[in-house]
Amino acid sequence: MGRYLFRLPDVGEGVAEAEIVVWHVKPGDAIKEDASLVDVMTDKATVDMTSPVEGVVTAIHGEIGTMLPVGSVLVELEVDGPGNAAGELPVSAAAPPASAPVTQPPSPKPPEPSKPAPKPVAASVVAPPRRQPGQVPFAAxxxxxxxxxxxxxxxxxxxxxxxxxxxxxxxxxxxxxxxxxxxPDGLVEKTGIDDSRIIGLRRKIAEKMQDAKRRIPHIAYVEECDLTELESLRAELNAGRKDGQPKLTLLPFLMRALVRVLPEFPQMNARYDDDENVLHKYEGIHIGIATQTPGGLMVPVVRHAEARDIWDCARELLRVAGAAKAGSATREELSGSTITLTSLGTLGGIVSTPVINHPEVAIIGPNKLVERPVVQGSFVTVRKMMNLSSSFDHRIVDGYDAALFIQRLKRLLEHPALIFMEDAA
Missing domain, CATH: 4.10.320.10 (E3-binding domain)
Structure with a gap:
């Protein structure tokens, strides 16, 4: 019998470390080749680590939430044959580093003389009636x-x-x-505190949001749009859709409107490398879709929206968002966006201030669609209105350009036939 040390492999794209998020084995487990050992999370995605050998797990290393560098031993196994750890001491038996202090258990204290403790009032006892003002308390x-x-x-x-x-x-x-x-009235103070470590996807979200707000001077811009015509067109298209065609939401229209407008504003469809002071402007339009998943916010990407019609945009949006929610999205599906859309649908509120998906320079957030009375000429009529909230990297995008960009989008959304006409943006 031999020992096999399974080490954290290089998962590519320059990743130097990963976080343990789920263990699938424990010491004593007999496993087959290709069995899942542990899930680790990199800056790009969660990766399932599988065993290259068959054997029995003798030790695992690292608690959930621990960050380990590439090459660290994750699992020790006992295998048939020589294994890959001949001559090495078992990792679990290795001495602690010299810099790690060894903590001695505290010496037991001599017992103190017992004191009568106050008898606690049981939580289940009904609180006594309140004493009225001026009432003399009864007591021995x-x-x-x-x-x-x-x-x-x-x-x-x-x-x-x-x-x-x-x-x-x-x-x-x-x-x-x-x-x-x-x-009063039996109400009691609650003093409990529930502490939980921020790990896995939630930790990645926290780090990314903090980094984006620290590095990017955001400028926000909000404009209201009359989507009455667009909603009418959307209803007509959905009513006549063919088998296999997805139901259209607002987002595919907004994606196609972006495709029409972004060539006029190439600095919006970009990623800013502020370490090298280089702005990468892209011809292809890769739209990130901020998606709420059971684990937290993720941003799957609809690639090359410029090459997709509105039905294909809707189809691909459903596919990548579904993969993100199911936890099956790949690194490629979660990276490479050049501009992001974020929508909470009916929870969208009146106005939002979305955080830019660094290193992008722009993010667009449609708010809640509501019917409101609107003055048109000498009349008041009910229209379907929606605010369009947006944030821009003020290092790259001037306020004038941000406003002009949103006004171009507004024109297309309010007159949706223009989205489908050449040279109409």
């Missing part, structure tokens, strides 16, 4: 004397005895709470 002389010696106003101590009598244990319980009167 000994209880009154003890309250006087302790400086406790007896009228504030709730009594649990017959008729609201203050018992000795009531005084003890009152003192145990710091001398605070009981909350």
């Amino acid at each position: 002389p000994a209880t009154r004397r003890r309250a006087f010696e302790l400086g406790v106003p007896l009228q504030f101590v709730p009594g649990s005895g017959p008729g609201g009598r203050v018992l000795p244990e009531d005084l003890d319980a009152y003192l145990a709470t710091g001398g605070r009167p009981a909350a």
